[in-house]
Amino acid sequence: MKTGDHLFLVDGSGFIFRAFHAIPALNRKSDGLPVNAVSGFCNMLWKLLRDARNTDVGVTPTHLAVIFDYSSTTFRKEIYPLYKANRSAPPEDLIPQFGLIRHATRAFNLPCIETEGFEADDIIATYARAAEAIGADVTIVSSDKDLMQLVTPNVHMYDAMKDKQIGIPDVIEKWGVPPEKMIDLQAMTGDSTDNVPGIPGIGPKTAAQLLEEFGDLETLLARASEIKQVKRRENIVANADLARLSRQLVALRTDVPLELGLEELVLEKQDGPKLIAFLKAMEFTTLTRRVAETCDCDASAIEPAEVPVEWGATAHGPDLDPGVAEGQDAEAPKAATASAKPASASSADGARAMDLAAQRHEAFSGHKIDHASYTTIRTVENLKLWIAAARETGIVAFDTETTSLDPMQAELVGVSLAIQDNTQQPNANEIRAAYLPLAHKAGADDLFSDGVKLVENQVPMAEALALLKELLEDPSVLKVAQNLKYDYLVIKRHGITLRGFDDTMLISYVLEAGAGNHGMDALSERWLGHTPIAYKDVAGSGKSAVTFDYVDIDKATAYAAEDSDVTLRLWLTLKPRLAAAGLTRVYERLERPLVPVLAHMEERGITIDRQILSRLSGELAQKAASFEDEIYELAGERFNIGSPKQLGDILFGKMGLPGGSKTKTGQWSTSAQVLEDLAAQGEPLPRKIVDWRQLTKLKSTYTDALPSYVHPETKRVHTSYSLASTTTGRLSSSEPNLQNIPVRNAEGRKIRTAFISTPGHKLLSADYSQIELRVLAHVADIPQLRQAFAEGIDIHAMTASEMFGVPVEGMPSEVRRRAKAINFGIIYGISAFGLANQLSIERSEAGDYIKKYFERFPGIRDYMESTKAFARENGYVETIFGRRAHYPDIKSSNPSVRAFNERAAINAPIQGSAADIIRRAMVQIEPALAKSGLGEKVRMLLQVHDELIFEVEDEAVGVAMPVIVHTMENAALPALELKVPLKVDARAASNWDEAH
DNA sequence: AGCTAATCCTA
DNA sequence: GTAGGATTAGCTA
Structure with missing residues (x-):
């Protein structure tokens, strides 16, 4: 062997187990002998020898050996008797295949290597290091993590199942540490399949993090007292010896006495007839044919080889499909009982459901x-x-x-x-x-x-x-x-x-x-x-x-x-x-006709500009990295900023900052609200955390994730709308969710510039202005609101003026802001607690606002009370089009559960009616466009609750816009005449940011 | 691998 | 205070 040679080391024992589980066991010989793993093994070897260049390995071997485990008494058992003690016996169908796979190896004219007292992994390690020393390249055909410690620039692994090469970057990506630290990592995490103990509570993530911080296991053990997390520190100190023992177990030996030298692993010429005889005995017809073609042999002239088989136990017939028989039907009445809402407070409902x-x-x-x-x-x-x-x-x-x-x-x-x-x-x-x-x-x-x-x-x-x-x-x-x-x-x-x-x-x-x-x-x-x-x-x-x-x-x-x-x-x-x-109309007008409409929108998709996103991603990564440096500096240590737990420990434990609040599980809260409060007190760190979170959020959720949804053929992003996953009648969007693309600040809005129109087209965005407040004005029939909407005046300013007696002219923005928050609060089923939080004011002050609001708009209080009463009475509430939203827990004896359901019940007719209106618009829009001769020029792409986005041919924009606006503004008709006008704003541009 | 909690993006 | 979905961490099976 010499520099430039390429040694393949096939982990035979590893392969047979993985192949056995990956390939269906129906793969049997005519006499019932299970040969699935052998079949996989032969195909793998054949491809590796024939066309390795067409695989991810990319090279054909000059030397090759197949390595097996030999017996079970290894040196590891001597250091640690419990090693591999929890291994159960191999599956019955696998046992005869152990012998067959060795026969297969010899039929391929390949060396079959096993050494008593050592595992296959140790032999592989020894050969790999020896070959590397000579200057040869090595490919270890295995995907076992235990072998990853051997990876170097000259030693690669190859996952034959996935046709994937594994090099240093792949190890780092998967485990967070380079190959040379794999031993320490495995020593800490242990291995339940081999019964390697490790340190309790330490998994791959923690181990990688510790190794990053301390360098190696011995340093870590020596400096364990520096670890902050109490439990973790105690575990590491108490189990230091166990970790050292584990290290011995997972470290591969490179000094195994080798019966065959590297020279003897040189790839011999294929013995066609010998291989064909074996393959015929196994009844692998396809592979037999291929080998015969390649070797130019006449397969029919070759007798199948006599292959002795060691049956571990009697073979059994194929399994019957479990759990599909009559047994389940016999269980059916019980299943019905179990499904009857046990958690519901209203036992009458439960009983009724059961009856039904x-x-x-x-x-x-x-x-x-x-x-x-x-x-x-x-x-x-x-x-x-x-x-x-x-x-x-x-x-x-x-x-x-x-x-x-x-x-x-x-x-x-x-x-x-x-x-x-x-x-x-x-x-x-x-x-x-x-x-x-x-x-x-x-x-x-x-x-x-x-x-x-x-x-x-x-x-x-x-x-x-x-x-x-x-x-x-x-x-x-x-x-x-x-x-x-x-x-x-x-x-x-x-x-x-x-x-x-x-x-x-x-x-x-x-x-x-x-x-x-x-x-x-x-x-x-x-x-x-x-x-x-x-x-x-x-x-x-x-x-x-x-x-x-x-x-x-x-x-x-x-x-x-x-x-x-x-x-x-x-x-x-x-x-x-x-x-x-009485729900046929709801189904036939608001649900069923939307199916093709949404299907077409999903099918069309929308174009995103990957370049913009990739540039943004780079910028975000840079900015985030510089924040990270500053954050570590201020915190005095490195930690996972993305972990609220670790962050809480730093801020409120280590740094002892005041004003911490706890989440419902007793963790320190590190929400943006809390961090903003700390920043307001002059603390530098919290501000940086908030900014870092914003950057990483944008990067991970949008700039990095969106391109992965681009369809390989259409090159567009096709979201999926769910028609039936909200209580109120709204749609939801997923994979990707295009209903939560950032818009509220400049940094986030850059994401929207990546949503673009195809050449020759514009994106047209049309959105309802204040639709929920208008619906509220309609359902609660509030004169001042109706008048304000009719006259087109600023609704929040009007509210403020009514409440605080301030004239609209020259109103301070803070006054209007408060009125706006109250208006939104009403829609959400207001509480003094929530309003106080939103406005950062005392709860009593918020209570006073609400009281004042109800004095000025008594119709709203009446609406809220009557809606609650209706919900309690019927268990559901209705939108203006008759859609129902059910609240089975509205009578809960738990006050906070009850209050939550009441607020939701107040909100549902408002949110739901608005949702119904836009559903109606969506159904009406395609016929309206077709009627105006725009059927081919305008395509509806997206819906974002009160906004519809279209792709419109450039020259059709002027005609399309009024048609769209008119259809949306009159979407409630003819079913219902609203007491307030609906207003729609529309714009067209070449990207979503400018159109919105 | 699949679950929950915390967080944050939208209307 | 309403309605959603996605990501990450951290845990359990």
Whole structure:
């Protein structure tokens, strides 16, 4: 071996465990022998030897060895008998594969190395250091953190599962310390799988922080008395010896006696026939073929090798899918009981909910949800039969299965359908459901498998979509789905525009906003007394999770068909209740028509300028760093400024600043309010903390996060709007939330300049002025407010003038500011406590203001009292359009819970009515634009509660603006004539900051 | 890996 | 004082 050579050290023992868990165990030989880990191992080796240059390693090896653990008595057990003592026996299916994997290594003509008394890691360490000393490069094929201590500029690791190289920066990124400090870090954190004790209470973060501060473990132990945190200090002092012992356990030995020298690891020529004989014995057909092609051998002429197998225990058949059998249905009545609001103070409500659930369950009890009754649609003929049946009954529940929760990224994998089968008996609640798999795959698209294949016997995607299109676009057949906006977008991206639909989530939301969530699982529990199969039970969770296209089709059928089945049952249960509660209009005017409107907005997205954000990010980072230096200087030590806990200890513990208050968990509060108060007393540090927080907030939440939401194909940011997650009727926005982009100060507003229009277009922002106060003036019917809005005078100045008797002309800004705070306070269900906080005045003074306000505007007090009474009486309040917001805890015996619910109930009709108005505007806007010939020139992109943002062709701005303003200002009509006018301000510019 | 608390951004 | 969502830290499983 010489300089420039490249030694690969494959951690065979590590690989076999990871491959075993990562690759589904259905991978068996025809005689039932499990070979999943061996298969992964062979594929990995083959790719590494054949096309390592196409992987993230980028080089082909000149030398290679596969290293294994040998027996269990190692030197570590001698120093610490408990080492690896909590290891349980390996899984039964893995045991025969230990031997096979060694056979595989030899079949590849590779050295298979194990040394008694040492672990594979020590052997790897010894070879790595030896090779490095000669000047060779080393790649350790493993992702085990125990080996990361070996990484140097010349020694890399390679994660074969993820095809990812691991170098010094990667170690630092993952663990916060460079490779040479990994030993100390692991000594402190310990390792529960190997039973390395470590120091209790110290995790990777703390360990990295301590190492940063003290340099290494010995220094830390020597200077432990300097650690401020009492518990931490005590732990470290008490466990110093344990830490030193742990260090011995995790430090790898580099002096293992080697049977084979480096020279002997040189890569031998492949022995084609020998390898093929082994692969044939394992029945790895794809790899056999590939090897035969590469080596130019005739595979059929080679006999499978005789490979002895050491079975650890008797093999068993494949597991049945757990938890999907009848057992759950038998449990259903109990589930219904458990879901009946146990925390609610109103036991009557609870009892009623229980009754309803029980009744529903009764109604369906003769027709239990039965996974065995579901069918899989495998042929075009069968699909046609289902579509015909759906047309026959006129109602079909459907659900799309995809690869992602993001409808803009999701790839369609399958569709489930459910219909009422009333061919035998009219009105029977018999439901038939089926799953149509379209793009299920097998295998894996990674280094260690045979590659991906489409599973056989699936209806071709294009053909299925063409058939479904006719059904889904036909308004005379009602399509029912849960959270339908998602499915709408997924199929829209396949050229299908859904027409004629109902959404069970939205029906539930209209019926019960504020009383529990409206997800399918919750609704199924609540109304059907049935717990659907959990998604993670079919697709796994955490690192073993797979996308739906890799779910076995039988399992997928049970899961997907059940979703449609449950959706149809929910629809049958909930839809009639809308009319019974008089809520049909709310659903049909304010909810359902918004689905396509929002779907289109999400689909359009908005352009952001990444350059602006990246420049801002750099500036913020610089400024934040200089603040950090000053903060450490003032504090006299380094600490995590972002940790309120550590910050509180510094400010109120170490520095002993006065005026600290505690949060509800007893921590020191370090809120901006508290820090501002300290700064006002002349303390320099708190001001800097406030500024630092602002900078890091902008950086992490906006400049750094937003670019990661740019869609790879559209190059735009597509937020997701939730129609059913607020109690009041507002929308919410997430991933990213575009309803909280900074606007209140100059630094933050720079973020808005990054939201830009496409060339040839402007962004047009139109927002309602004072919409909530106008709604208040309407619902509480306050003469002075109505008059002020009618005449267009400054509403806060008018309020101040009424309250304090100061003329509007030449009013001091402070007086107006107070009146403004009171006006907002009213909308929020005012309390003296809250107003006092807002204005930094005494509670008694705030109380006096409120008293005065009510004297001048008695109608407002009447409104607040009658709203509370209505809420107590009915358990909900209503907006001016009849939308309901439920407050089940309004009768709570806990005064603060009760008061909170009362304030929310006062606010809901105001906030909710305003939300209804803008919903109506959003529904009306597209037809209004189309009528003015602007359909193609104006696109609505965003909604921010009282603001709508459009992208408008340059030359259409002048025409579009009055149409938009007019539509928004008259959005309540014709349903309702408001007693005050609505006012909308609009501007257009090339970015959101200037348009707003 | 998944949860809660604290904080801070919006209307 | 109302209504949301995202990030980070720090803990538990």
